[in-house]
Amino acid sequence: xxxxxxSMKINEYxxxxxxxxxxxxxxxxxxxxxPGERLMEIQLGEKLxxxxxxxxxxxxxxELEGLVVMVPRKGAQVAHFTEKDIQDVLEVRAALEAxxxxxxxxxxxxxxxLKLQLAITEYDYAAKEKDIETMIEKDVEFHExxxxxTQNDKLIQLFNNLREQVHRYRIAYLKNAGESELVHKxxxxxxxxxxxxxxxxxxxxxxxxxxxxxxxxxxxIKNKTQRISExxxxxxxx
Amino acid sequence: xxxxxxSMKINEYxxxxxxxxxxxxxxxxxxxxxPGERLMEIQLGEKLxxxxxxxxxxxxxxELEGLVVMVPRKGAQVAHFTEKDIQDVLEVRAALEAxxxxxxxxxxxxxxxLKLQLAITEYDYAAKEKDIETMIEKDVEFHExxxxxTQNDKLIQLFNNLREQVHRYRIAYLKNAGESELVHKxxxxxxxxxxxxxxxxxxxxxxxxxxxxxxxxxxxIKNKTQRISExxxxxxxx
DNA sequence: AAGATATTTTGTGTATACACTAAATGCATT
DNA sequence: AATGCATTTAGTGTATACACAAAATATCTT
Numbered sequence: 001x002x003x004x005x006x007s008m009k010i011n012e013y014x015x016x017x018x019x020x021x022x023x024x025x026x027x028x029x030x031x032x033x034x035p036g037e038r039l040m041e042i043q044l045g046e047k048l049x050x051x052x053x054x055x056x057x058x059x060x061x062x063e064l065e066g067l068v069v070m071v072p073r074k075g076a077q078v079a080h081f082t083e084k085d086i087q088d089v090l091e092v093r094a095a096l097e098a099x100x101x102x103x104x105x106x107x108x109x110x111x112x113x114l115k116l117q118l119a120i121t122e123y124d125y126a127a128k129e130k131d132i133e134t135m136i137e138k139d140v141e142f143h144e145x146x147x148x149x150t151q152n153d154k155l156i157q158l159f160n161n162l163r164e165q166v167h168r169y170r171i172a173y174l175k176n177a178g179e180s181e182l183v184h185k186x187x188x189x190x191x192x193x194x195x196x197x198x199x200x201x202x203x204x205x206x207x208x209x210x211x212x213x214x215x216x217x218x219x220x221i222k223n224k225t226q227r228i229s230e231x232x233x234x235x236x237x238x
Numbered sequence: 239x240x241x242x243x244x245s246m247k248i249n250e251y252x253x254x255x256x257x258x259x260x261x262x263x264x265x266x267x268x269x270x271x272x273p274g275e276r277l278m279e280i281q282l283g284e285k286l287x288x289x290x291x292x293x294x295x296x297x298x299x300x301e302l303e304g305l306v307v308m309v310p311r312k313g314a315q316v317a318h319f320t321e322k323d324i325q326d327v328l329e330v331r332a333a334l335e336a337x338x339x340x341x342x343x344x345x346x347x348x349x350x351x352l353k354l355q356l357a358i359t360e361y362d363y364a365a366k367e368k369d370i371e372t373m374i375e376k377d378v379e380f381h382e383x384x385x386x387x388t389q390n391d392k393l394i395q396l397f398n399n400l401r402e403q404v405h406r407y408r409i410a411y412l413k414n415a416g417e418s419e420l421v422h423k424x425x426x427x428x429x430x431x432x433x434x435x436x437x438x439x440x441x442x443x444x445x446x447x448x449x450x451x452x453x454x455x456x457x458x459i460k461n462k463t464q465r466i467s468e469x470x471x472x473x474x475x476x
Numbered sequence: 477a478a479g480a481t482a483t484t485t486t487g488t489g490t491a492t493a494c495a496c497t498a499a500a501t502g503c504a505t506t
Numbered sequence: 507a508a509t510g511c512a513t514t515t516a517g518t519g520t521a522t523a524c525a526c527a528a529a530a531t532a533t534c535t536t
Binding site for chain 2: 518519520521522526527528
């Protein structure tokens with residue numbers, strides 16, 4: 001289903017601005033472009049082989065998404081994320097995941113349940129191989145399946161906005177085997193609740209799941225900042 | 239507080255693109271620009287006295303917000319909102335309002351409570367005068383105060399995105415005196431719950447309040463479509 | 477007159493040019 | 507050497523120019 005839309009799109013015409021948007025977005029979320037880094041239009045244009053116009057239009061979208069901040073007459077720079085920003089995002093996401101789980105309870109069908117099961121299984125395989133990127137991918141797939149099942153387009157849109165905002169932290173904390181075990185267990189529990197059509201329980205597990213993630217990420221950051229301060233490095237924790 | 243930031247901003251430099259963005263956004267939300275209407279860059283540029291560049295950049299933001307849709311090589315047009323879209327938006331908003339109420343329970347201070355009280359009172363005055371625009375304004379102010387109290391910037395950002403999406407319907411259904419009475423009662427109930435720091439109750443009332451609004455708007459639309467079909471007009475219900 | 481094929485028009489998508497600001501650099505003065 | 511001022515430079519903000527596609531119109535053929 002996702003593949004369909006995608007393979008259709010590659011045949012369709014895609015404006016440069018959208019390609020640039022996706023490229024920059026990914027670069028920011030993976031940390032390739034670091035927070036605070038300036039996005040200079042001419043330089044980026046040369047790198048990507050396009051003029052300033054598509055670059056600027058892509059930046060406008062990133063600005064609205066909050067991934068870049070504009071300094072008047074100084075242009076764009078990658079937004080800094082503080083610890084609080086991460087907590088804020090995850091607090092909202094927890095509420096949206098709970099809502100999604102509640103609605104999904106009513107609307108999920110066998111096909112969706114199998115998708116969830118598949119995502120969990122593939123996650124496990126990836127975990128055995130310690131293939132972090134695939135693990136994240138399958139984790140996203142799991143949550144995406146639930147959101148898609150809600151058939152609430154606005155909810156899906158907001159999820160797409162929030163889902164990868166903590167990408168770079170998840171890479172780090174999922175390396176911890178214990179964390180990835182926990183993710184598995186919570187996914188299984190949520191799947192069961194959904195199959196039982198137990199709205200209250202599903203809501204609760206979904207919210208708890210994100211809170212767990214938040215706690216893990218915070219612990220990871222705390223460790224990292226500590227290590228960094230021990231090494232007396234002055235830069236921020238990312 | 240809101241005024242401070244604003245009066246600061248008017249002294250600051252504001253790029254044309256942002257002025258255009260706000261102008262177009264308002265025009266769409268109030269219905270001045272009708273759904274389906276094409277946004278032609280040159281035409282808009284002449285109207286607003288600017289070139290295509292700021293127009294295009296404003297459109298990129300509206301695109302991400304979902305207020306306009308892009309047709310490849312045909313440009314932008316104001317997005318159509320179906321009945322389902324409204325329900326989707328309000329379903330999400332209900333969840334966010336509930337979250338905001340819960341957090342606000344912990345963080346609201348006397349100053350914020352007075353703001354809520356003031357918003358309610360001014361709403362009542364406006365209701366007596368049947369000044370719909372002011373009523374909407376004060377209603378927004380009430381909810382805004384709660385969201386601001388959460389101190390969760392992401393939550394506030396999303397609220398700003400969702401809050402006015404149903405603007406044109408509220409104008410219509412608030413004309414109904416019964417509805418505006420109900421709004422008053424629910425606001426009072428929510429204020430009390432917040433003052434009691436009763437998280438569960440506040441959450442519940444906040445969500446219910448939006449659901450009430452959703453039902454009212456749906457009823458209004460149903461009536462309107464019915465009237466229109468009786469008049470055998472073919473256009474959509476907005 | 478109907479249909480097929482040029483032709484024109486309109487409007488987007490992208491690139492480039494111009495205007496202006498702010499920071500950086502250099503130079504002179506003390 | 508430090509400070510103040512002029513000059514340059516780098517980069518954004520805005521306008522315009524060019525390229526191209528799609529739709530609309532006109533023209534030709536039968």
